[in-house]
Amino acid sequence: MIYFRDVSKIYDNGSVALDHVTVHIEKGEFVFVVGASGAGKSTFIKLLSHEELPSSGTVVVNGIEVNRIAKDRVPYLRRKMGIVFQDFRLLPNKTAAENVAFAMEVIETPRKVIKERVHNVLDLVNLVGKADALPQNLSGGEQQRIAIARAIVNRPLMLIADEPTGNLDPDTSRGIMDLFTKINHMGTTVLMVTHDKQMVDMMNKRVIEIVDGRIVRDEQKGAYGDED
Amino acid sequence: MIYFRDVSKIYDNGSVALDHVTVHIEKGEFVFVVGASGAGKSTFIKLLSHEELPSSGTVVVNGIEVNRIAKDRVPYLRRKMGIVFQDFRLLPNKTAAENVAFAMEVIETPRKVIKERVHNVLDLVNLVGKADALPQNLSGGEQQRIAIARAIVNRPLMLIADEPTGNLDPDTSRGIMDLFTKINHMGTTVLMVTHDKQMVDMMNKRVIEIVDGRIVRDEQKGAYGDED
Amino acid sequence: MAELSVTNRKGHTAMKIRTMRYYTSEAFTSFRRNSFMSFASIATVALSLFILGVFMTMVANLDYFADNLENQVQISVYLKDGITTDQVMKVGRELKELPDVKSIEFTDKAKAMDRLKERMKDQPGILDALEGKNPLPSSYEITFTNPEAVKKTAAVVAKYPEVESSHYGQEIVEQLFSITQVIRWGGIALIIFLTFATLFIISNTIRLTVFARRREIGIMKYVGATNWFIRWPFLLEGLFLGFIGGLIADMALFQFYGFVTTEIHESLAFLPMVSMYPFMYKTGSVLLIISMIIGALGSTISLKRYMKV
Amino acid sequence: MAELSVTNRKGHTAMKIRTMRYYTSEAFTSFRRNSFMSFASIATVALSLFILGVFMTMVANLDYFADNLENQVQISVYLKDGITTDQVMKVGRELKELPDVKSIEFTDKAKAMDRLKERMKDQPGILDALEGKNPLPSSYEITFTNPEAVKKTAAVVAKYPEVESSHYGQEIVEQLFSITQVIRWGGIALIIFLTFATLFIISNTIRLTVFARRREIGIMKYVGATNWFIRWPFLLEGLFLGFIGGLIADMALFQFYGFVTTEIHESLAFLPMVSMYPFMYKTGSVLLIISMIIGALGSTISLKRYMKV
């Protein structure tokens, strides 16, 4: 499903965000990516969706070589993934429901289906009551949950989440994790960047640890880290 | 230092964010504010800095009735507090160092002092190397730490932080908490909204819990919650 | 709609209609929600086009005025004294056959004298001095369809045996021609320059409104929208914006030109003006089409750089 | 700088200078970092002002032309035959004393005849018919400083005992006056309208650039900046932007007017034109000042709504 071969990413200002990373993730896996602030986790994710291009190496997603893909195919690549962005990226002029619906409009889902599914998925993240609120009128955690709802509404092949619980309290976080687990059981590959030690430890899934752009650990059934 | 008397906040769209809240925080205290997503924690903070005005009740900060203050005195009120915003609020066209420096420019600190203090405070959050990067070129956690640096650089009377470790790994979070504790020991009142159960439990400080806009718990030396 | 099909090459017609409806409703929603920017763009479009329109009408009228002046240039062909009526009529027929001649008019000696009396009424001494004699020749006045034929024709006609001489106020006419030439070319240059300036200013404004929404555009791409999916609502919004702006400009222009023509008709009746219809219909349509095109192009071209993600 | 002191009522002079330096460097940094918006604003300012400037020069020249025409209006005062030289000179003195008279010129009978010959050279028959007699009166031609005095003066002068009659081509002159009146008022109305339209378009553009930065402005407030602390860099940036835009417009205008005057001088030498200096200096300064004011105001006024936090 996801294959990084010797991938490096050096930003224009010289920051080395990824340093010769090789990693393989199978279809249906549930993987945590952990690491310190600035280690390169988000960069790892950005390479998957063609948001950034690798400085060297090959990134393959779902059989497609992402760093070679034609520009006009990028949207179709992205539709295979549901992405929860670290900075949410909600459309400021659309309501919560419209933001979620937008991901479905893009793939031209019939209006009726959209209405129903948007309602269902808002229910899953417990935000039906906020359907008509604009992002600026939502709390931080509510915005984050809208971002999550948008990522899962199309039942993507891959769910890629960059610290999706950073603004959520432990209870809500647990709810989201249950949701992700359920989605994973339905066959979706889940790749999740997180800082929530407790959760990683509890879930007992594959853990990839990045330090200074290098993968220093890749354990099946791992824990957050051994530091404490 | 901070006094809420029977404060309610109902947003224009009818959301009841705070519901008859009365609370008192002394100078020099260290207080955690916890609660589920959407409980009203950020609203609580926004009332302190005149970002939002209460629908009813009185908010007093440092002897000033915030809901009655003249418009042109608001900046001076805000200078008494260092605020870490949940959404960072960095100036997009200024580098990391300039963002921090801006809080000092505002109070007309001499250029030399600014340079020195900015360097020191970037060192405290471990970002000296990113001084000249624009926010858009920083990782989520790095942006958050710049926001923290900006909040503390003026050695404010109050440090008010809205989930300041939401995007930080446990190690970095601990570093930030140590920093806050040190600042608190120097006399600064610290008010911190957080979802980090482990940290709250470990710190053993006063905890205010908000549920649906109401204060349901206010414990000296409390823990995050009793749910688990 | 060839491009539309790119967004749904696998879609069937029902889907296309639904998608189009989506684009339209998106455009209107965005128009409403970005009301400040919509207002700013419409106001700029309307004002700029109105100015452009005012100068179009001005130039058109100057040109019309120049035509009018040129068409009043006449040659006077003075006939020799004592030729027969047959000869006079023969000359008339010959003149009529000449190229570019619009009309000829015969003035006999008596009429010429009447005219002179009119002209000389300030200095009656002269007429008295003539003591009732009429030394004036009879003449033909020729007007032309193409003012450039004046000079040549004057030379040709002067050689007719029946003709004493031919005159056309050479200096004045040549000055007149160079003035009308300057008016024409200056006017055209002005309109071309103004058109481009207007287009630039309008598209600049629209580009700024797109710039203010650049983050939004990027987000759409990140969520899997194709370029055309993003572009269509912007295109329709721009079209609508241009339409409203152009319509306002047109309405103002109609009012303006109506006012000016009636005013001038009242106070300067002798000044020729291009009449309101169909001239205003043409100008109005041109402006409306220009504004819609620039609205649509302005908003979509400037999208490009923000869609590169 | 009364407002500046609000930001630092407790500050001393050294601080003020430092703060001013900060504002200036902020303004320039922002100008560079928002290069797209800076370019868009400057281009709009430059273009709009250039157009305004072109029409200012056009209207000024039309006005000048109208003045010129008006000042050529003369009264011919025909003197009775057979009056003495003393009487002629007395009339001359009296005419000179009349209000609004610029100059008088005497034409004796011989000169009048020469003029008639020139005028009548198309129709030599007349002169022949005069058989050497000179029936023309001698006359004074009066030019005026104020063309409106023509009519009244003509009536007054006609009653002098030595005067036969006075004439000034009543119809033509009155047409001329109404045309020049229309040119003047139309021109002024046009300039006023265009000035406001230009100001509106420019400030619209600047408001859009401020709008694109509204979040930034809010953040500054949240971090404890006073309104004036935010405003000064914007004000200076707007001033600078207006200055650059105005300067470009001025340079283009100088080029344009220089080109037009030399061109017209070559091909239409008889057309009077307002000469380049000091006219262009005045127009240029006015434009530059307008653009700086509108730049500064545009950027600061539109700040207001985003500082209300």
Ligand SMILES: Nc1ncnc2c1ncn2[C@@H]1O[C@H](COP(=O)(O)OP(=O)(O)OP(=O)(O)O)[C@@H](O)[C@H]1O
């Ligand atoms: N500007 C606003 N307009 C309308 N409703 C708002 C606005 N801001 C917040 N709300 C609503 O008020 C309630 C409290 O919001 P608040 O931001 O205080 O929550 P919070 O406790 O900070 O949550 P989180 O942990 O998710 O950040 C929420 O239901 C939210 O939707």
Ligand SMILES: Nc1ncnc2c1ncn2[C@@H]1O[C@H](COP(=O)(O)OP(=O)(O)OP(=O)(O)O)[C@@H](O)[C@H]1O
């Ligand atoms: N657009 C960019 N331009 C330049 N440098 C960048 C850019 N984005 C990220 N970086 C740098 O690359 C490094 C890795 O960034 P990345 O966002 O991948 O970190 P991260 O692991 O996601 O951190 P966090 O947990 O704080 O979000 C950081 O040092 C960051 O400053």
Ligand SMILES: [Mg+2]
């Ligand atoms: Mg990250």
Ligand SMILES: [Mg+2]
């Ligand atoms: Mg919050």
